[in-house]
Amino acid sequence: MANIAMQRIRREFKEVVRSDEQSIKLELQEDNVLSLTGYITGPEKTPYEGGRFHVQITIPETYPFNPPIVKFTTKLWHPNISSQTGVICLDILKDQWAAAMTLRIVLLSLQALLSAAEPDDPQDAVVANQYKTKHSLFQQTARFWAQTFAGAPGPLNPDFQKKIDKFLEVAPRADRHTAIQQLSNFDWNIDKAIEDVYKSD
């Protein structure tokens, strides 16, 4: 069975390389055809624009009869992607997978997901709640994450910067990642974010 999987991945890999699409890319991880890295660029007119996001793709032995296992390794702020683990909630990676679908389709679907979130079927409840109730704050946060973690261009939000510095002063043991995660989780309310850190200590 793994024969079909190998066969498929080699063909699919060539397909993506040949297609020469600028916005998606696929790389084999050394000497292991069943483990790949994918790249997608953040779509235009979204907070992710200009960012470059990595996904880790693991091919099950039963591929293509079961979907590939895909998760983001670049941190990102999106209702359908866990801000902590990068796990993705997307139907074609679960029960809507069909054997005739390809990794190219998966990467294009992920890109589409960045353009059109589905907050009613969330992977990250905190993000989804912010998306629904404080949409402009959500957009600023997602932009800040894309700039910080995915290399999206433009000046960083100075208010957020200030809050991160203050957070790190009060909680010196925390790192910058933790500060951003905590503050984002609490809608950039610094008192609540700090209180929560001490609660879980």
Added chain:
Amino acid sequence: MSDAHTSSDEDDLYDEGDYYSQSADIESEATEADIEAYHFECVTPEDVDKLFATAVNDLTDKLILQEAGVARMLLHHFQWNCQEVVERYKKNPAQTLALARIRSITVSPDNNNAHFCQTCFQNLRSGEFRSLDCGHQFCADCWTAFLEVQIGQGRSTEIACMSQGCDILAPMEFVLQLIAPKSALLEARYLQFCRNDWIRTHPQLRFCPGRNCQAVIRVEQILAKRVKCSFCQTQFCCRCGGDYHAPADCETIKKWITKCADDSETANYISAHTKDCPMCHVCIEKNGGCNHMQCSGCKYDFCWMCLGDWKTHGSQYYECSRYKENPNIANESVNAQAREALKKYLFYFERWENHAKSLRLEEVMREKIQNRINQKVMAKEGTWIDWQYLLDAAALLAKCRYTLQYTYPYAYFLDPGPRKELFEYQQATLEAEIENLSWKLERAETTQRGELGNQMVIAEKRRSILLKDFLSP
């Protein structure tokens, strides 16, 4: 082999170690229309296969179908209602086949690519391709690999075409043709999964919930009645598969079991019995009736009801006048409600638990009776038949107490009113007669046989009156 039973006249009444099953006959009562009577058959998987095969043959003949597979899929989709299938099919065959996901109305895919497999991306001779009724072609190797994965995940009748968005189902013959040559084990698993799926959709069949039991219960109509598997002796409610629960219905008992397992009751308890000290916010549990509280942390004296300083309460030591005037003070009403809800639940739960405990104790008593009879028979004090009435009494006691236990969840969910009052009256009467019977049985040596017999009749009568009035047929 099949084995027909009616639960009210079981033949294995005195079978040891199988206590609750023993529906002791009280001749005078059992003959009346028994509200718990239920006719059922206990059959093997092979019997079930025959049943399905007959149904499929029947439909194939009636509709003059070419393939048994189509008939089987139609029957499965329409819950084995042959008449409904025939009517629908005669009216609109295309639509009926589409509803059952056998044939699609709209698409007829092009076969231009019949030498390129969309799944393994290989060019192959067209003879190596297979498709379902939808015409989506894939190579036989891909189909086989796909089916293996699907069956491995427990799927059978729900296996659909591999093409994206196509929901046409794979007939059994199609699957078997591809997997049978590959693995007999896989074939056997597939057939078993299919059979299980068909049983689930069949309105007259139920799995026996007994551990590792393959038996199937067959009834005219599935009702919340007691059935007993003749293979593994498990007794259960035919409708929900749980323990038999008359007079409560399946939904009530499910709610009750969930409630008992639910931690929220504990949470209720905490909110009703603990408060934070108004001074230092330490959590304090109230354990006595007195409302004058002293915080163990800061020694602050306060009133449980209003959380105010106790000094302001003056001489009225046991009552909070502030609370009397304004019961909503300090959100007390929320706590009071929680306390009330908890008190109600505990009342029913304690009785439910108590009768379960009594059932276990009386089982021990039954074993003692058994031993005593053995001794007496050995000592030539009468024969086994002479002492049989004691075991009959123990069996009846168990049966009555079992019903009594299940009256408590029923009563818990009953809305207050005359019906609940009547129910609780009958429940109390039944309880009294059961305790009476239990008392007399424990002292069977000194109780007259006739007296015990009378008490048995009375208890069973109370039980059947309660069921007759409150068990929905």
